[in-house]
Amino acid sequence: MFTLKVNGMKRQVDVDPGTPLLWVLRDNLGITSVKYTCGIGECGMCTVLIDGEARRSCVVDVEDVLQSEITTIEGLPEDHPVKVAWIEKQVPQCGYCQPGIMLQTVAFLSREPDPSEARINEVMDDVICRCGSHPRIKMAIRLAAEMSLEREGKR
């Protein structure tokens, strides 16, 4: 039996220590916003925040994150700039990849609050979106950055 901290709540799970976090979140805790797509850390759809860092949960063993704060898309408030920007720019098409990409964005903007387009391309180059929502993702990242800076009184 392990205890995980997910979105601020303590959750108990009975799994093998080497079970990928992805499957613990989905199968055992029913958090299906964390998506399975490649299983090898290639696509970014299972991304969660682990102590604020974007990590691909399909390649993280559950035993390695027992002391950590795990955040999924449900853990972001509804008025989080990234969520607001994603709606404002009407980003999702099928939407399956978006929670992972949004969480990667949250971690990115926390490190680099005012990224250039070149940095967005560089840091977000390793996510897959088959519908091709990329142009809108880029716009939404910029908008989320602007909104965050404004809220913090930096703009």
Place this chain on the structure above:
Amino acid sequence: MTTHMTRRTFLAKSSLVIASTVFSSQIRLFNVSPAQAASKLPFKPHAFLEIAADDTITVWVGQTNLGQGTHTGIPMIIADELDAAWDRVQVKMALAAEPFKDPVWHAQLTGGSTSIRHRWDMLRKVGAAARRMLVETAAEKWGIPEGKCLTKDSKVIHPDGRGLTYGRLSESASKRPVPQNPSLKDPKDYRIIGTRRERLDIPDKVAGKTVYGFDFSVPDMCVAVVARPPRYGASLQSYDEEAAMAVKGVINVVPIENRIAVCAETTYAAMQGRDALKIKWSEGSHPDLNDERLDALYNEHLKKPGAVAKSSGDVKKALAEADQTMEQAYKLPYISHAQVEPINCTAHVEKARCRVWVPTQGQTATQHTASKITGLPIEKVEVMTLPAGGGFGLRGEQDPVVDSVFLSKTLNRPVKVIWSREDDFANDHFRPASQCRIKAGLDKDGRLIAWSHKVAAQSVMSVKMPRAVKDGIDPDAVSGIRDMPYSIPNLMVTYVMVNLPIVVGWWRSVGYSVNAFTVESFMDELAHAAGKDPVQFRLDHMEKGSRPYNILSLLAEKGGWNRPVPKGRARGVAVTSCFESFAAHMAEVSVGKKGEITVHKMVCALDCGTAVYPDAIRAQAEGGVVMGLSTAFYEKVSFSDGGVTTANYDDYPVLPMSEVPEIEVHIAKNNLKAGGIGEPVLPSVAPAVANAIFKATGVRLRELPFNRELLVKS
């Protein structure tokens, strides 16, 4: 969130419900309000439109939500004709049912970019009929002629300014007969069609609340993964059932023909159980099948005569008399849908019914599949369509339905079958590879007088719809060639069917994305040979003022074709007409000394008739550019030792963020019948880029994905 309701639930809370169906090619509208006994109707009606006493307006949609925006676009059409208050409109996914069958194709499916174009009249009539009934009701109440009443924001308005809401009128309105041919709006009066709206499904997708097929569960369900032969024609030789059963959470190991299912309490346990089977497979039927052999085989097929798909004029004579002739060969690989949500299906077979929850593009096919396996009549198969994480044509296939229904029947409990990513690449129904040879002739004025085009490809239709294949011609294999948007007096199109065990299927825009690359690249080669401007050369061979002519002209104007190109860059164009729409692309590229291609900008011009939902059309056009570039630069499925080698996204890269260019979309303004969107925005992307690369370097890339080695300057 997409929810499912039974007919009974909605009838209990709704006052006016209008359903529509097609009998003998006639659209018929039905009032299915509580006042009517539904059993009197010749089908189990599901509604398109419900108006409840509290003014909520619900539009039931039978089309799959693949992210293309139709779950907002379809309600927009109905709401506009109804003069509804948009903020009270909601959308729900309906159970598979007769009225949701495609009025042209007579099956419920989402494909061929038909969701709106095949329902353009029907959807408008549904809204208009309800509006008319509400107006009649109000006019009668007020004792004034109907013509004196106006409608706006879900209200009928009296000339003196007072109004009655649709909700209040709906119960009385439901007792009126449904007008079969209500007058439709003059397009200048549209208030919702053509406007910016927020997509109804986006808030849940952003919140992570949308339940896709892969996420779906029902009580007592188990999850199954299925081991399938890794090579064509391979059979099971041995496997370790005990080892699989020893994995914690594994419940059953069930052989199904030449495959083995491992059923478990969780997805992870099922996957681990399958790994533990340590299956030994036989060598298979085509051990020598590999990329090189396939390439050679297609080439050999091109030497065969082929079946004539189109012949007009006398190509042989015209070529002999031509001032100049050109001949070239092109090739395209097998490619994968690579939709992000892996294939899945949940089924629960019970004694008197079978329920299937699946992100399918083919509801009717799903009903038939489940009916065949269970022996239950079609109407006892309830298909609940779940939102799909992409589809692009793959999700009409029945493989997961077959396995989940069979397993549920066998195990007597709900079973969700899921594919791993590796299953998805290995068992995809690929877009067929294609090789072709084109020969064309120009007269002394540089006019195109003859075009002979031979295609060698596997046939999708022979497997999926054999009736569509006549005289050896698969219409999909030659689409975009025999109906190219050019008038050529002597045209010959031939097709050589290639028979291989590789599983092929429909992939976004089907034959058009294959053949537009070859036709539009070769048109460019001919323009160059004729010494003509590529846009002008194309226009010279189109009917002046026709829709393809106009869309290419619009592209040239908006894209600044005749304006100077930024230093170091070059432009290329391509145009196609398919799925009742017309699209053209302009690429602006630069090429480095080591063959590095940079696409700086793509301009898309699209004539899709009435642009119902412009922002969703733009989103599709942006996605079409990204996917089109992805096929141009990266996508290719590999084969070796008689099976698929491509296993995961690390073997099958798709276009990354940093290579997505600036994209401009220009939508032609007209009031014509709505055309397709999802597919027409794709085919002209890759050839526009190839043509720009030629302009930049003088090197013609005749193969997809592009071989950048050819561009390296020695």
